[in-house]
Each structure stands twice: as C-alpha cells, then as structure tokens.
Amino acid sequence: MKVNRRLLFLFYFILLILLVITLNYYLKVTLKDSSKVFTKYFDNLLLNKQFLVAKLDDSFFDKESNKNLKGILTEGPNKYIKGIYFRIDTLKYVEKHGKQYFLYEIPLNLFNLSELSIKYYDIIAEDKVVYSSEPLKIGSKYKKSFFEEFSKSSYGFTFVVGYKAAFVIKLNLFVTMIFTVGFVFFYYLFYIEKGETEKMENVIKNLNMELEKIYESFKKHKRLYEFGSSPTNLESVSKLQKTIKSIFEEFRKIFSEYERTAEILESTMAELEETNAELMEKNLQIISALAEAVEIKDSVTGNHSRNVMDFSLLLADKMGIKEPAEIEAIKYGAILHDIGKIGIPEHILNKPGKLNDEEFEIMKKHTVYGEKIIKTIPGWSLVGDVIRHHHENWDGSGYPDGLKGQEISLRAQIVSIVDVFVALTEDRPYRKGLSVEKSLSIMKDMVGVKFSSELFAQFLEVLKERGYIS
C-alpha cells in the first residue's frame, strides 16, 4: 500500500506533540504527589516532638552550644515556633508554650534524602531559606526554579524539593523534541521530496517505537517517582539517549554524504558552465564566419551581420523580450539573416544598378534559401522564422509571404528594422555610408510601410541611449 508521505509526516508530528504533553503531565502529577509526601514526613518529625533537648528560659541560652540563641535564631514562620537554626548535623528549632521556650533538635541524617530523584531540598519561612541541603543558600531570599515542587507544611514552613529526575527527564524531553522536529524537517525536506525514503523510514520507525516504549514505562513505573521508593529508574532515559545518539550519528552520516555530493555537483556544474560558455563562443565564431563568407560574396564590407546582431539584441531588450529562446533566435537570426544569398548568382548580388523584375524575383529567394539551410539544424525553427521573414513589410508589401502587421513575428520585425538601418549607414562599393541622421530621416518615411511606428520609436530610444543621436 502506498502511504501518503505528507500525511505520515503530519501524523508523526502530532504523535510527538501528544507524547510530550502526556509525559509532562505525568511528571507534574507524580512530582507534586511526592513533594506532598515529603512535607508530611517533615511535619511528622515536628509533631513527634521526640527531639526535645532542653527547656530554655527567657535568655534563650543553649547550654550545649554555649550560645545565646536570641541573636542567631532565624525568624520563625508563626507565633508558635519562635525560630529555627541549624548546625552541621542538626536542625534546631524553638517552640513557645506559655512563657516557656523549648529547644528541639532534629538530626539531619533524618533528612538524608539522597535518592537519585532528589537534587536538593530547602525549608522556607517568610520567603527566606531557613534550611537547605545546599548550605550557601541559607539565609538568602528564596528563588523558585523550574525543576522543583513545593508544598506548605502544617507548621507554616514551606518545603521545597528539587528533582534531579525532573531535570534530567525534562531536559531529555526538550532535546528529544528539538532534535526530532529538526530531524523530521530534514527528512521531509531532503528525503520525501527526493523520494529516497526507505532507510530514513526505518530510523523514524525505530524512534517512534522507542518513544512509545518510554511512554509505556512511564505509565508502569509511575510510583518510582514517588518519595520513599527505590532510586528512580533511569533506564528509559538512557535508552532514549542511546536512540538519539544513534539517530544523530545516522543524521550526521547522511548529512556529510549530502554535503559531499553537493560539493561534487557544484564543481561539476561550474565546469559545465565554463565548457558551455566556451562552446557558445565557438558556435558564435563559426556562425559569424559563415555569415562573413556570404558577405564577401555580396561585396558587403565590414561587420554587417555582427552589427545587425548587436543592434537587434539591444532593441529586443528595449522591447522587453526576456525569453532565452527568443533572444537566441534574434541573435543567430540576425547574424544569419542573409545566409541564403549563398544561393544567389554573383552577377545579381553585385549588380551596380537597379535589378530588373526577373533578377529581383531571384534575389527575393535568399530568404527562402536561408530558411532551408537553417531548417537542417534541430531546434532552430525560430531562427528560420527570422531569416525567412526579415524582408516582410508592416503593410504587407514585403516578401516572401507578404505577411502583414502582427502576422510578422516581433523577432523578425526587430531584425528587419535593424537590417535597414545598418545597411543605410554602411559603406557600399558604389556609395559611402549615410549619416545616422540622414538614415533616420529616410527611415521615417518607411514608418507604417516597412515597420510599425512603435518599433521605430523604440529603436530611436535605443540609439539615443547609446549616444548615436541626442
């Protein structure tokens, strides 16, 4: 069965988000529960009162430590408990009964909660840390962290537990999510689009299975995260890490392969472009040589074809022609427009005076001969069009087909108008070339006959831009 890959991608993405939300929810609930159990444990310690060590008088003098506690007691959380302070291995607090003060001392090894899941624990009173498993915090203002849970003891203290497991798991979830989103994005971009999916599909499938396994184990071992249980089972987390690592390796391998291939492709492309440019230049030289051969036969001096090409390309650009095939047709059509003259007898080509009707009929054929020669080159039908129709006139009086107005392709119209201009300005064996101004004044009379007024106006613009006229 063929799977719609985009749907698969979407399904996977939704599954991932749901999984992350569910895991987060489980973490929150289980950690909150165990935090409450912890607080209860603390309250029971206080309630038992089995840690009474001394009765104090008004002077608050602690005989054991030989200290007046009045100065060092941290402010208590309520009227009942006067204060709390700690020593290296005990937590002391003072309770008031009537006028009497009682000193209690709880051994800190009762708080030896070095379970894997617990990172630190703080006891807060009046927003101050009165006791902490991290001694540097004691006396400082309490700052809430992202990875802890807290609940209020019935004695007015706030008991805060920082969870190592929460930190590890949340961090893992975060990394997994970022990595997986990136991974799926990469997969989508480079493999779905390119159709090379089999290998990556397996990796995705494996990742999916691992994530599902972890989800199941969270459900099964929910109790492991509660206070008093055996150390947190981090097996799932390490499995996930291993999976991520292997996927990352896979990802890196694929990416470096891709990079290598891209580099090779890039250099090959650059070489191809260079070779192509060289070939194009050679082509142009050969084609120009062909055109020149006809020019010699025709006694046309100078670079007639090249000049027609240069002006035609400028005019094509002015007319907004951007299509590469059109530009190529204009370029080669302009160079080769008179190639058919190779088939016209020299005495007609070079006749100094006017041609008679019969001779003119023969002369007209150079357009048809030209197209016939070019027709043998595959893909050059547009070039053939330029050559066949470069003597068609706007009013339909041209040859060989007597096309009229827009029936003549714009590419042929362009070469046609430029051919007239270049021919007028060039020297011929029997006359000097005319000035640009004189040529244009002659051409002005041809507007509407040989070419359209719009094309003539645009051609004038080209000449203006190039500094031929002001």
Ligand SMILES: [Fe+2]
């Ligand atoms: Fe011609």
